Amino acid sequence: QKEVEQNSGPLSVPEGAIASLNCTYSDRVSQSFFWYRQYSGKSPELIMSIYSNGDKEDGRFTAQLNKASQYVSLLIRDSQPSDSATYLCAVNMFGGSNYKLTFGKGTLLTVNP
Amino acid sequence: DTGVSQDPRHKITKRGQNVTFRCDPISEHNRLYWYRQTLGQGPEFLTYFQNEAQLEKSRLLSDRFSAERPKGSFSTLEIQRTEQGDSAMYLCASSSGGGLLRGEQFFGPGTRLTVL
Numbered sequence: 001q002k003e004v005e006q007n008s009g010p011l012s013v014p015e016g017a018i019a020s021l022n023c024t025y026s027d028r029v030s031q032s033f034f035w036y037r038q039y040s041g042k043s044p045e046l047i048m049s050i051y052s053n054g055d056k057e058d059g060r061f062t063a064q065l066n067k068a069s070q071y072v073s074l075l076i077r078d079s080q081p082s083d084s085a086t087y088l089c090a091v092n093m094f095g096g097s098n099y100k101l102t103f104g105k106g107t108l109l110t111v112n113p
Numbered sequence: 114d115t116g117v118s119q120d121p122r123h124k125i126t127k128r129g130q131n132v133t134f135r136c137d138p139i140s141e142h143n144r145l146y147w148y149r150q151t152l153g154q155g156p157e158f159l160t161y162f163q164n165e166a167q168l169e170k171s172r173l174l175s176d177r178f179s180a181e182r183p184k185g186s187f188s189t190l191e192i193q194r195t196e197q198g199d200s201a202m203y204l205c206a207s208s209s210g211g212g213l214l215r216g217e218q219f220f221g222p223g224t225r226l227t228v229l
Contacts, residue, residue, distance in 0.1 A: 004155075032216050043204055043220040044156065088155050092216055099208060099216030100146060100169065103155030 003027065004091050006104035014112050019076040021107050023089030026070070032092035032099065033065055035074045037085045038106065044088055048074060079111040115139060117221035119205050125227045126195055133191045134224045138207030145188050146218060147180060148204040149173065156204055162188060195228045202226075 003026045013019045021035075032051055036044035050056045050063040050072065062075040072091075076083055086106040093102045118137045126132050138145050143164050148156035159178070161169045164185035174180075177195075182188040192199055202225050206218040 034217070036220075043202075043223045046217060046219060049217050090155075099144065099218070100158045100161055101148075101156075101216075101218060102158070105153065105155050 003093060003102050004089055004104040006087075006089050006107050008105055008107060010108040010110055012110045012112060013079050015079060015081060017079050017111075019079045019083065019109055019111070021074040021076075021087050021089075021109065023072045023074075023091075023104055024070055025072070025089075025091045025093070025102075027091075027093045028067075028070065030067075030070075030091045030093050033063070033072045034090040034101065035061075035063060036088040036090060036103075037083075038088055039085045076109075079109075081111050081113050084109060084111050117205055117207050117219055119203075119221040119224050121224060122222060123225050123227075125229065127229050128197060129194055131191065131193045132195060132226065133189055134203055134205075134226075136188045136190070136205030136207075136221060137186075138188070138205070139219060142207035142209050142219075143185065144208045144216075145182055146206045146208070147188070147190050148206065148220075150202045150204055150223075151200075159190075192226075195226075197228045200226055200228045 035048040038044045048063040050065045056063045060077045064073045088106045089104040090101040145162045147159040150156040162182040177193045180190045202223045204223045205221045208218045
């Protein structure tokens with residue numbers, strides 16, 4: 001069983017729409033959850049972190065965490081063509097002081113003008 | 114620029130050669146990570162330093178791989194006797210000691226390795 005799973009996409013949305021990206025993880029002791037954006041040929045860029053159940057909003061981005069369901073999501077409101085990228089879900093699987101991250105394969109998002 | 118830096122950005126080498134990559138973390142960060150990313154995959158953890166101590170190594174890190182972080186500042190990753198399967202993007206990330214930011218990791222631009 002994969003530890004962090006994402007729908008690989010591609011996910012295509014029109015400009016101005018809400019893009020919804022989903023991620024599930026296998027380890028119940030996971031404590032920290034992150035969303036990274038990665039443009040083609042570039043390195044991952046941290047866009048959101050979330051540690052507690054519920055929603056966390058930052059500008060057009062909202063991260064949602066449900067630890068009981070082992071589910072984390074990212075909503076992008078008013079999607080722009082510049083949001084077209086691969087979105088990586090990352091989880092600190094084992095807690096403790098290491099903080100090493102386990103990544104999903106990423107979801108490719110395309111925002112159409 | 115106070116972000117994570119990596120050098121070189123690209124490296125092409127022949128199979129069997131040794132290569133070394135360097136990472137300079139964000140100056141106040143005491144934790145440093147190396148990851149490897151291949152096409153279509155997310156980054157995979159290789160190794161982790163807290164200050165100068167290497168605290169964990171992945172099973173992915175064979176005996177041909179070695180990493181150091183002398184004096185707890187920059188880090189180097191060396192691959193000996195490179196193989197074509199080593200071709201990947203090698204990513205370095207750094208983070209602070211936790212607290213409210215609990216392990217937020219910031220990545221450098223990566224070193225793309227091509228083994229011919």
